[in-house]
Amino acid sequence: MSARYLPLAGFALVLALLGFGIYWSQKHDPREVPSPLIGKPAPQFSLPLLDDPSRKIGTAELAGQPYLLNVFASWCFACRDEHPILMSDGTRLGIKLVGFNYKDEPADAKRWIAQFGDPYDVTIADYAGDVAIDFGVTGAPETFLVDAKGIVRYKYISPITPEVIATELLPRISILKKEAGG
Amino acid sequence: MIPELGQLALILALLLAAAQCILPLIGAQRGNRALIAVARPAVAGQAVFVALAFAILTYAFVTQDFSVKYVALNSNHLLPWYYRFSAVWGAHEGSLLLWVLILNVWTVAVAAFSHRLPDDFIARVLAVLGFISFGFLLFTVLTSNPFERALPMPFDGNDLNPVLQDPGLIMHPPMLYMGYVGFSVAFSFALAALIGGELDVRWVRWARPWTNIAWAFLTLGIALGSWWAYYELGWGGWWFWDPVENASFMPWLIGTALIHSQAVTEKRGSFRAWTLLLAIFAFSLSLLGTFLVRSGVLTSVHSFASDPTRGLFILGFLTLVIGGSLAIFAARAPKVSGGEPFAAASRETLLLINNLLFAGAAAMVLTATLYPLLGEALNLGRISIGPPYYGLRFVMFMAPVVLLMPFGPFLRWRSGDWRAALRSLMPALIGAVALAIVAAVIARIVADGLPFKAIVGAAASIWVGLGIGLYALSRLRTAPPGRRYTPEMLGMILAHFGVAIFVAGVLIVEATNIEKDIKLAPNETVEIGGLAFRFDGVKSAAGPNFKADQGTLTVLKGDAVVATLNPQKRQYSRGTQVQTESAIDPGLFRDIYVALGEPIGTDGAWAVRIYVKPFVRWIWLGALFMMLGGFVAAADRRFRALPAAKRETERALMTPARAQV
Numbered sequence: 001m002s003a004r005y006l007p008l009a010g011f012a013l014v015l016a017l018l019g020f021g022i023y024w025s026q027k028h029d030p031r032e033v034p035s036p037l038i039g040k041p042a043p044q045f046s047l048p049l050l051d052d053p054s055r056k057i058g059t060a061e062l063a064g065q066p067y068l069l070n071v072f073a074s075w076c077f078a079c080r081d082e083h084p085i086l087m088s089d090g091t092r093l094g095i096k097l098v099g100f101n102y103k104d105e106p107a108d109a110k111r112w113i114a115q116f117g118d119p120y121d122v123t124i125a126d127y128a129g130d131v132a133i134d135f136g137v138t139g140a141p142e143t144f145l146v147d148a149k150g151i152v153r154y155k156y157i158s159p160i161t162p163e164v165i166a167t168e169l170l171p172r173i174s175i176l177k178k179e180a181g182g
Numbered sequence: 183m184i185p186e187l188g189q190l191a192l193i194l195a196l197l198l199a200a201a202q203c204i205l206p207l208i209g210a211q212r213g214n215r216a217l218i219a220v221a222r223p224a225v226a227g228q229a230v231f232v233a234l235a236f237a238i239l240t241y242a243f244v245t246q247d248f249s250v251k252y253v254a255l256n257s258n259h260l261l262p263w264y265y266r267f268s269a270v271w272g273a274h275e276g277s278l279l280l281w282v283l284i285l286n287v288w289t290v291a292v293a294a295f296s297h298r299l300p301d302d303f304i305a306r307v308l309a310v311l312g313f314i315s316f317g318f319l320l321f322t323v324l325t326s327n328p329f330e331r332a333l334p335m336p337f338d339g340n341d342l343n344p345v346l347q348d349p350g351l352i353m354h355p356p357m358l359y360m361g362y363v364g365f366s367v368a369f370s371f372a373l374a375a376l377i378g379g380e381l382d383v384r385w386v387r388w389a390r391p392w393t394n395i396a397w398a399f400l401t402l403g404i405a406l407g408s409w410w411a412y413y414e415l416g417w418g419g420w421w422f423w424d425p426v427e428n429a430s431f432m433p434w435l436i437g438t439a440l441i442h443s444q445a446v447t448e449k450r451g452s453f454r455a456w457t458l459l460l461a462i463f464a465f466s467l468s469l470l471g472t473f474l475v476r477s478g479v480l481t482s483v484h485s486f487a488s489d490p491t492r493g494l495f496i497l498g499f500l501t502l503v504i505g506g507s508l509a510i511f512a513a514r515a516p517k518v519s520g521g522e523p524f525a526a527a528s529r530e531t532l533l534l535i536n537n538l539l540f541a542g543a544a545a546m547v548l549t550a551t552l553y554p555l556l557g558e559a560l561n562l563g564r565i566s567i568g569p570p571y572y573g574l575r576f577v578m579f580m581a582p583v584v585l586l587m588p589f590g591p592f593l594r595w596r597s598g599d600w601r602a603a604l605r606s607l608m609p610a611l612i613g614a615v616a617l618a619i620v621a622a623v624i625a626r627i628v629a630d631g632l633p634f635k636a637i638v639g640a641a642a643s644i645w646v647g648l649g650i651g652l653y654a655l656s657r658l659r660t661a662p663p664g665r666r667y668t669p670e671m672l673g674m675i676l677a678h679f680g681v682a683i684f685v686a687g688v689l690i691v692e693a694t695n696i697e698k699d700i701k702l703a704p705n706e707t708v709e710i711g712g713l714a715f716r717f718d719g720v721k722s723a724a725g726p727n728f729k730a731d732q733g734t735l736t737v738l739k740g741d742a743v744v745a746t747l748n749p750q751k752r753q754y755s756r757g758t759q760v761q762t763e764s765a766i767d768p769g770l771f772r773d774i775y776v777a778l779g780e781p782i783g784t785d786g787a788w789a790v791r792i793y794v795k796p797f798v799r800w801i802w803l804g805a806l807f808m809m810l811g812g813f814v815a816a817a818d819r820r821f822r823a824l825p826a827a828k829r830e831t832e833r834a835l836m837t838p839a840r841a842q843v
């Protein structure tokens with residue numbers, strides 16, 4: 001082979017590598033980063049209710065029942081995609097749905113909920129974002145499944161979809177319920 | 183309604199790009215004047231519609247039309263007006279549009295200033311540029327439409343990434359793209375020459391100023407990016423060998439080689455195939471850089487937008503453009519040969535070495551950037567390559583460059599004399615060695631000894647700087663007045679002088695900078711590098727769209743206040759991340775750099791980063807000189823016109839030859 005084909009051959013190698021890169025990055029969703037919290041107790045917290053800041057709810061009050069903690073904010077666009085799903089399918093989950101309002105002005109958050117509806121059994125506000133740091137929240141929306149003993153069992157980053165509810169959340173929730181019942 | 187007009191403008195530009203690519207190419211192959219004549223109007227039309235689309239997107243940002251998804255995602259009502267302009271290129275869709283706009287600026291310039299070139303040649307050049315534009319416009323329209331609506335219309339926008347809310351970042355992307363995209367001109371010239379088979383040297387002479395200008399812009403863009411990373415990321419570093427930085431640096435390295443090889447080809451006729459190949463490589467690496475940044479294949483602190491499906495499109499486009507041009511090169515390159523012979527001791531030899539070293543360095547950076555990917559492909563597990571890997575290898579390539587650089591101007595073309603060159607350079611050599619010895623001795627007596635690296639840096643800087651100074655002096659003595667410094671030569675002198683400044687900056691700051699991370703309580707004072715830093719506590723501050731914790735540090739030398747610095751930790755109103763704003767007391771010979779870490783405990787103590795960085799500004803000062811050199815050299819009138827008489831003879835000679843065929 002003549003030397004003048006060498007650049008072409010070199011490029012073919014680079015191309016193959018880049019093609020592999022695309023294939024690989026699609027197979028390995030960066031969202032699948034496992035949370036170090038999974039299998040460990042959820043961080044201790046006690047946060048004011050969004051509707052009534054004088055009352056606080058936290059790990060102690062939530063213990064004894066499995067619950068789903070959904071991180072959201074009025075400034076978060078993806079949350080707008082997720083919200084209708086929670087509105088329509090939230091009751092199907094059969095466990096407590098805790099809204100975790102993340103770094104949000106309370107007035108904005110209330111207006112947002114008034115506009116789009118309230119799927120949450122209870123909504124707590126983390127204005128400073130300290131508790132979110134303990135949970136390792138990288139952005140909104142994020143969702144944590146916590147069991148009756150307060151152990152984080154599952155974490156999902158990005159908006160929940162009906163498929164996620166069907167394939168990821170409901171099977172895990174039914175296990176949690178069996179554990180709680182048994 | 184107006185955003186839809188923008189989308190329509192993009193689609194019309196896409197169609198005109200297709201016309202600009204196909205028709206002139208057919209015209210040039212068949213000798214059809216009418217089809218060739220389509221090229222320039224198509225260029226103008228496409229540019230108008232792209233500019234219109236860009237203006238409409240800018241208008242949407244300025245008037246805060248949050249019904250446009252891209253606007254809503256990248257700005258909000260608190261964003262100051264000047265950032266609304268730069269927010270246009272703050273994320274993927276808009277930066278792509280900027281890319282296309284700049285390509286159109288270059289294309290219009292080529293179309294406007296090329297009337298002296300043969301029509302069929304310039305038709306092919308514009309066709310190649312049209313093809314590139316077509317690809318990018320198609321990509322924009324199909325996968326990254328900036329005019330997509332957000333329904334229902336959000337009440338307020340998200341925000342521009344706080345990292346980008348900075349003056350340095352307003353200009354960084356446009357300058358970088360001017361460079362990246364500017365290499366498309368040399369690329370399209372090379373391809374037009376290959377397609378048309380007219381491989382005489384005229385195209386090189388004509389391409390040279392364009393390459394120089396693109397290179398100068400790229401130099402400025404990289405320098406701005408580096409300066410921004412220095413003060414904005416809060417780590418005090420100026421280069422991280424991050425994949426995105428590498429993406430801009432590889433075309434720069436190849437571009438540097440190209441500038442030098444074009445000079446040889448234009449003046450001596452040698453290295454023709456090599457110059458063609460470098461022109462293809464320089465632009466290919468620009469495209470590859472765009473791919474790496476946009477596809478999400480390599481993760482990096484800089485990739486603000488990445489999406490694998492877009493990656494597939496760019497990969498296909500890369501295959502067509504790079505694969506296609508290399509295939510054309512492989513088919514046609516054998517016809518490109520000739521040039522005058524040269525001896526081992528000649529300027530040609532030195533420039534060949536320069537080319538090999540720069541190309542080698544670019545290949546090293548490319549393989550290292552792709553190495554983690556290779557690791558995954560061959561199942562070697564996660565591989566990460568850090569700055570030490572690059573640093574060592576890069577120095578191995580660049581040390582000979584610095585060593586040989588002063589010889590270049592002193593060696594003649596074709597056949598030079600090493601000894602005579604060395605004799606001319608003796609003062610620089612003596613100066614460099616003497617400085618090294620004196621510095622080492624003084625440092626030994628005064629302090630614990632100056633680091634080896636700093637001495638090497640200063641000596642190398644003197645060697646290059648004095649070397650080029652001696653050349654300037656010899657021109658002053660020997661050349662006739664008026665012809666002493668042509669712009670081309672002056673540009674070379676400035677750029678090489680810039681290298682001297684840059685080398686001093688890099689090595690001295692690497693060797694002697696002081697970095698301290700310490701906990702400071704209010705009113706506590708710490709002594710660093712002969713300066714006293716008093717921490718006056720942290721207070722709240724506010725800007726137009728952020729709240730901040732602002733620290734105050736008073737820097738004292740004895741009893742005199744050197745500087746009062748106010749580093750901040752900013753919380754943007756809509757952002758989720760805290761942004762560190764370092765505070766710098768700049769100086770030609772040293773920067774004092776402080777940044778706030780985290781609060782510690784409850785008594786008002788904070789973790790504070792304090793850096794003293796001698797000569798750090800020389801890094802960017804050197805880059806500015808290099809940039810200036812690029813612009814000055816491009817201004818040489820010699821590139822712009824062939825003497826009219828000579829052209830006549832060439833034509834006369836060419837016609838019968840063609841008639842015989």
